[in-house]
Amino acid sequence: xxxxxxxxxxxxxxxxxxxxxxxxxxxxxxxxxxxxxxxxxxxxxxxxxxxxxxxxxxxxxxxxxxxxxxxxxxxxxxxxxxxxxxxxxxxxxxxxxxxxxxxxxxxxxxxxxxxxxxxxxxxxxxxxxxxxxxxxxxxxxxxxxxxxxxxxxxxxxxxxxxxxxxxxxxxxxxxxxxxxxxxxxxxxxxxxxxxxxxxxxxxxxxxxxxxxxxxxxxxxxxxxxxxxxxxxxxxxxxxxxxxxxxxxxxxxxxxxxxxxxxxxxxxxxxxxxxxxxxxxxxxxxxxxxx
Amino acid sequence: xxxxxxxxxxxxxxxxxxxxxxxxxxxxxxxxxxxxxxxxxxxxxxxxxxxxxxxxxxxxxxxxxxxxxxxxxxxxxxxxxxxxxxxxxxxxxxxxxxxxxxxxxxxxxxxxxxxxxxxxxxxxxxxxxxxxxxxxxxxxxxxxxxxxxxxxxxxxxxxxxxxxxxxxxxxxxxxxxxxxxxxxxxxxxxxxxxxxxxxxxxxxxxxxxxxxxxxxxxxxxxxxxxxxxxxxxxxxxxxxxxxxxxxxxxxxxxxxxxxxxxxxxxxxxxxxxxxxxxxxxxxxxxxxxxxxxxxxxxxxxxxxx
Numbered sequence: 001x002x003x004x005x006x007x008x009x010x011x012x013x014x015x016x017x018x019x020x021x022x023x024x025x026x027x028x029x030x031x032x033x034x035x036x037x038x039x040x041x042x043x044x045x046x047x048x049x050x051x052x053x054x055x056x057x058x059x060x061x062x063x064x065x066x067x068x069x070x071x072x073x074x075x076x077x078x079x080x081x082x083x084x085x086x087x088x089x090x091x092x093x094x095x096x097x098x099x100x101x102x103x104x105x106x107x108x109x110x111x112x113x114x115x116x117x118x119x120x121x122x123x124x125x126x127x128x129x130x131x132x133x134x135x136x137x138x139x140x141x142x143x144x145x146x147x148x149x150x151x152x153x154x155x156x157x158x159x160x161x162x163x164x165x166x167x168x169x170x171x172x173x174x175x176x177x178x179x180x181x182x183x184x185x186x187x188x189x190x191x192x193x194x195x196x197x198x199x200x201x202x203x204x205x206x207x208x209x210x211x212x213x214x215x216x217x218x219x220x221x222x223x224x225x226x227x228x229x230x231x232x233x234x235x236x237x238x239x240x241x242x243x244x245x246x247x248x249x250x251x252x253x254x255x256x257x258x259x260x261x262x263x264x265x266x267x268x269x270x271x272x273x274x275x276x277x278x279x280x281x282x283x284x285x286x287x288x289x290x
Numbered sequence: 291x292x293x294x295x296x297x298x299x300x301x302x303x304x305x306x307x308x309x310x311x312x313x314x315x316x317x318x319x320x321x322x323x324x325x326x327x328x329x330x331x332x333x334x335x336x337x338x339x340x341x342x343x344x345x346x347x348x349x350x351x352x353x354x355x356x357x358x359x360x361x362x363x364x365x366x367x368x369x370x371x372x373x374x375x376x377x378x379x380x381x382x383x384x385x386x387x388x389x390x391x392x393x394x395x396x397x398x399x400x401x402x403x404x405x406x407x408x409x410x411x412x413x414x415x416x417x418x419x420x421x422x423x424x425x426x427x428x429x430x431x432x433x434x435x436x437x438x439x440x441x442x443x444x445x446x447x448x449x450x451x452x453x454x455x456x457x458x459x460x461x462x463x464x465x466x467x468x469x470x471x472x473x474x475x476x477x478x479x480x481x482x483x484x485x486x487x488x489x490x491x492x493x494x495x496x497x498x499x500x501x502x503x504x505x506x507x508x509x510x511x512x513x514x515x516x517x518x519x520x521x522x523x524x525x526x527x528x529x530x531x532x533x534x535x536x537x538x539x540x541x542x543x544x545x546x547x548x549x550x551x552x553x554x555x556x557x558x559x560x561x562x563x564x565x566x567x568x569x570x571x572x573x574x575x576x577x578x579x580x581x582x583x584x585x586x587x588x589x590x591x592x593x594x595x
Contacts, residue, residue: 276404
């Protein structure tokens with residue numbers, strides 16, 4: 001027992017010198033400042049009063065911070081035909097449905113794609129990557145036609161169904177699952193577990209980082225779904241659509257546009273923090289050494 | 291003989307009903323809303339289609355025009371290739387390197403740094419770069435350079451043909467720590483710790499050795515995923531250039547293939563032509579993906595497309 005402990009100790013100490021860690025920290029901080037600067041400017045911009053837009057030289061801080069931009073945005077939004085809460089409800093509903101479906105169906109499909117060597121699976125794996133590579137604006141037209149044939153235009157379905165299967169998420173999850181040891185699956189099979197059990201009770205709990213990352217991607221894409229031409233009834237439109245509308249219009253609205261962007265960013269950032277915390281808490285020990 | 295094989299296949303499918311059943315929900319949705327539209331859109335490149343009248347078959351004429359009569363398309367291929375080969379590898383390596391460096395830090399710092407690097411790719415905040423690159427003296431970059439005395443007149447970062455591609459590349463790099471980066475972060479976190487313990491016994495003594503002998507081999511699947519995502523994002527870039535440099539950009543200096551397709555598809559409504567443009571882009575990306583899968587080698591062999 002003490003032997004193992006000491007080995008773990010050496011792994012930690014010998015592998016990671018404290019000086020190196022400080023160096024990494026400094027390097028990342030420098031780069032992080034460059035990355036964070038525009039975000040900082042966006043936040044600053046969103047609390048900047050209009051009269052401060054044209055000060056030379058432009059300031060990196062706000063002399064007289066104000067929430068006017070946010071107030072203006074909400075004022076614009078609350079004067080719409082449909083109460084603002086309706087858009088929030090639509091977006092929340094769509095986000096929950098899409099994220100849940102993407103993760104539930106996706107994780108299950110990824111398991112089969114990664115761990116079952118069956119006829120057709122290889123082809124499907126190829127199709128997933130090819131579909132990611134094939135980007136064409138004609139696809140949207142064809143999707144529209146298909147949705148129209150299914151009588152889904154101008155319903156929640158038009159916004160939810162096409163996003164429920166995300167090839168990107170499945171691809172990510174599948175790639176992560178390929179590293180899962182086959183021996184454990186075989187052992188579980190011998191013990192009488194069926195594939196469904198193996199998938200949900202053994203493999204997926206073991207893929208927490210990939211699963212959480214998948215949730216981040218799903219949530220983010222679902223939260224940003226814009227109806228576009230798929231829905232035209234005002235009460236079915238989503239939050240990004242109307243926020244975009246409120247933010248449109250020249251330099252005088254630059255502050256409002258930034259306020260809108262910052263406002264829309266809050267929920268995905270919260271989900272990101274929660275999910276990322278789970279990722280980081282993962283300490284993988286498969287228990288199998290081969 | 292053939293019948294025998296078919297019978298075996300059927301038996302195998304029947305035996306593994308459960309697996310196919312688990313695949314089914316995804317498969318149905320994926321087929322209806324992704325594969326079917328793609329299949330339907332494939333032949334559009336050989337037609338004349340304005341979205342009002344039904345597509346008219348015109349053979350290869352779209353492709354002929356593209357390569358023989360459309361000098362802007364040739365320019366857009368050049369811009370796209372420059373763009374992709376400058377941003378692609380750089381951000382791919384950065385994604386991996388940063389994800390790894392973050393992994394070496396204590397847990398609390400991990401979340402913060404991951405957030406900082408990931409947020410730019412999250413939303414359409416990149417319009418803030420308009421304030422930085424603004425062509426008058428109120429732009430942040432210009433004002434700093436003016437005050438430092440490095441320039442004497444404001445530089446038109448987004449409209450001067452000499453600078454526009456560079457400016458857009460900077461912004462593209464800034465938003466590129468996206469899917470690939472997070473996949474790497476997740477991958478690093480899920481590497482079996484016992485591998486490192488075994489490595490310590492075998493004499494691995496510093497992080498570089500651990501990186502090369504343990505971490506990189508274990509990260510092959512994520513590296514493949516990130517490569518695909520990187521190819522897609524660097525070859526299909528266009529919206530960033532469009533919203534920053536305007537449309538069309540000065541002398542088409544930031545005119546990517548995607549922008550060209552957007553132009554013909556959503557502005558001129560020549561969907562057939564736009565579809566042909568996208569097809570060329572797809573082929574370029576396919577070749578690129580093949581070579582990268584080869585480059586990643588061994589562990590990726592069964593993943594070659």
